[in-house]
Amino acid sequence: MASTASTASTHGAEVLVASNRGPVSYEVRPDVGDGSLHAKRGGGGLVSGLSAIGSDANALWVCAALSDGDREAVRRGVGEPGVRMLDIPADVHADAYNGIANSVLWFVHHMLYQTPLEPVFDAEFRRQWASYEAYNRAFAQALAEEAAEGASVVIQDYHLALAPRMLRHLRPDLRIGHFSHTPWASPDYFRLLPDDIAAELLGGILGADRAAFLTQRWADAFTACCHSVLGPGIPSGTRIGVHGLGADADFLRERAHRPDVAERMTALRAEIGAAPDGGARKTIVRVDRTELSKNIVRGLLAYRQLLDDHPEWRERVVHVAFAYPSRQDLAVYRDYTAEVQRVAEEINSAYGTPDWTPVVLHVKDDFARSLAAYRLADVALVNPIRDGMNLVAKEIPVVSDAGCVLVLSREAGAYEELGEDALTVNPYDITGTARALHQALTMPDGERAERTKRLAAAATALPPAQWFLDQLHALDA
Template sequence: MLPVSPSALGGVRFDRSLWLAYVSANRVFGDTVTEVLNTDEDNVWVHDYHLMLLPTFLRRRSYRMYRTLPVREEILRALLNSDLVGFHTFDYARHFLSCCSRMLGIDYESKRGYIGLEYYGRTVSIKILPVGIDMGQLETLMLQFEGRTVLLGVDDMDLFKGISLKFLAMGQLLEEHQEWRGRAVLVQIANPARSEGKDVQEVHEEMLMVAEKINNRFGTADYQPIILINRTVPTYEKVAYYAIAECCVVNAVRDGMNLVPYKYTVCRQWSPALGGKPKKSMIVVSEFIGCSPSLSGAIRVNPWNVDAVADAMNLAIKMPEPEKQLRHEKHFKYVTSHDVAYWARSFDQDLQRACRDHFSKRCWGIGFGLCFRVVALGPNFRKLSVERIASDYRKTSSRLILLDYDGTMMPQASENKSPSDEVISVLKSLCSDPKNVVFVVSGRGKDSLSRWFGPVEKLGISAEHGFFTRKSGDAPWETCLLTPDFDWKKMAEPVMRLYMETTDGSSMEHKESAIVWHHQDADPDFGSCQAKELLDHLESVLANEPVVVKRGQHIVEVKPQGVSKGMVVESLISKMSAGGKPPDFILCVGDDRSDEDMFESIVGGPALPAAAKVFACTVGKKPSKAKYYLMTQLTS
């Protein structure tokens, strides 16, 4: 068990020394792999929870530890330094994706059957495929050993395998169905425990006690209902048991993949005990183990419900032969087509797909300790040079300056949303130059922007993502639509209100041109789920309305078609060009998704003079359509 995982049966306290030992072990693996790794040609495939930190140690050059970081975030960020993360079942993947959403605010996207997480410009692919078994080894062994007659359970000796619960179910079967007394035998192979301790000893003693009680109750001189093999059993002997078992019972209360049912199915197919008869097999499997979803013909049970397990065992034994054959055929077809070779080949193919665009990007290492992460950026993306922009600013005579507000001039986390005296002073200075056209382009409403920037008379403002625009403080507001139609609000508002009322922590924002549903204060998983549902609901309800429904960071917004910050940029450039003063200098600064429309319009919008100096700049070193970045807000 990971030293960071609390025990399910007792709440073991976190021991940092064990965590640091875990980190050190991963570091040793990282050092060793790095010594032999050819980074241009080799792929690295990391298996299981023992090495969850290894991707970070292979990605970064410095191995210094920062002990103050919360270890769960460290593990998540370490795994996200991989290109492909694989899970045996969707249930496992779902927990991982939920952690990414709750702790890091990263939601997954599904595109054409592939699941991916966008993480600092890289797509971390998620693959779900259970591991297979080695067909060749089992088939060879089955030809070598013949003639064993057994009914089987195969489990490790630990507290999660549910062996005692299985024995109790066997006793319940014999109690309720007397026809099986003297006929049904459960052979339990108990592999030796991998560790020692009080918990393991108690489980072992309980198992012996329950087996003895049931054997005393239903056994005779020549019949034991439970045969316990409490020793190391070689593979060839296990194969013999698999081959002759009518039913395999795997009822762990919690487990990983557990390949026992796969091995059992293959052995039954090649069993000499069946001779030339139709092949058949039955599986009773716990719903809490990894292989359960892939066994569509198995009888799934809750291992804690002893009566249900007993009923499942009875159903499996009494099931008509044709039904047993059909279920076996279904399982065997899956197991043979999804063997270990298929599993490895499939992962290799998806890893190649996940890495194919690596050479078209520049990757940067950011952060310290296990919060280190790899950021993938465009090849021409670079930090904005103050000296460069100042030089070009002085040489030009028709300048267009476009500034986002929240996150650009004002930190997103600031409680006081009004601009500081420093911001007002800087804007006044820029606007006082007759060579400058300065606009604040924001998603906020026009009333608050008018009030805040009233002292800057020559400042242009574009509010609600460009729906309202005015050239200066004394100019009237203009809308980007000739005949605005807001009848759609009567349809959208009740739908949003329903989701607000059923999602604790969410809220609605009414703008003159749009309605926004916010869920940043809701439960991350539920809020994200509700946002997806709301998006689908609104798109269906408003399918014939002149609006667009967009999902942003913690929001779902409905606004008129044709309204975007990109349209504002294109309109301003066109008007300046029509007035005989096409811009020869453009500075556009923003920080979020809506600002990407501005960056895109500068590159692909109205024609600019060939010698125009263009600086599209995002706040923060992150993937963007802008070619430049600043690390902090403009006023920092």
């Protein structure tokens, strides 16, 4: 790739999105002897947004090749229209993605460090940081090559915090936005980072015309970090914005009533079983990745506390917990997944009976089964330590068949929009969460239905397509 791009590209994309993960991934088909590639298309807000601007908008998505199949597709020249996949060297990507983005930036913004022992910013960190810079530079150069004069570029998330400034140097004519999908750390925690790294991260995002966040809280924290690290004011003139990503109600309701979801509901009902009097058992549902910030273990401990404090719920309630493995190439995530399974098994061993399994735990990702659990939920438990938004909190009220009570951490971004109609918990408070679960299970049906209706309305106020279009419009303003 060229290191500079001072004139508009002959490709001339008018709208560009940049993100680590793209809308398509590839795998070499092991069942086909000719080594053919199989393409798998993804979904989400960016996909919806790009489709909403229309096929004649001359849009391009720039993303990284993440797998061997992706890299093989790049080498063979296989690709999707409107997508440019970057074959960044695997070792550089691993250092940037796992070494910095997931093991440093994610930990800082979600406040996950055990500070007596970590972080340690040593020579190995500096080596990985150089890869993070190279990774961001590859994106900036590709965007500079592909963008038409004055094009709009929306760069996504903590993986690409340096790219806006780099792109600004290469193409000052572009309108550049950056969107953060994570929380943003307070200045005191953000300043765990070395001073020069903290300044580089902030300066990278300030290379954008507009930096946007999921909630006002995270936007204010970013501004406070700029003041603390760089001095008063936002020296670049970067505008700060907020766009609270909502659930896609039409898609969720249609998808939740397909036959495969009905099959999963039947299977789940069999696993849940009936109460001793023959009636239906109550369900407390959570659906998460086994991400450290999701706080699954404390959720299980709160459920155990509920069974201790209110033995009348034994055999009358089941905790349906879906904990889908995440980032298993990092040891700390493997250990956390194992702890989730250990605590669930401990609860089942201590309290279970031949006719009652207190915790129904599934660790294999299955979207149809997740939707089935959404529909069956009496209570939704969403108790993250910190979360940029948390769409599960918004999705469950949208598809719940009989209405559900949302028990919600005050540290989830969704709390800003849903807190008034949820039961709010401190994510570290086990006894407080157990009390909230009991309150949720005993809430009158009428109140539960009214709360669910208001939650669903708030959750769908800014659907993914509109969320993306609003960012583009604000960048053009």
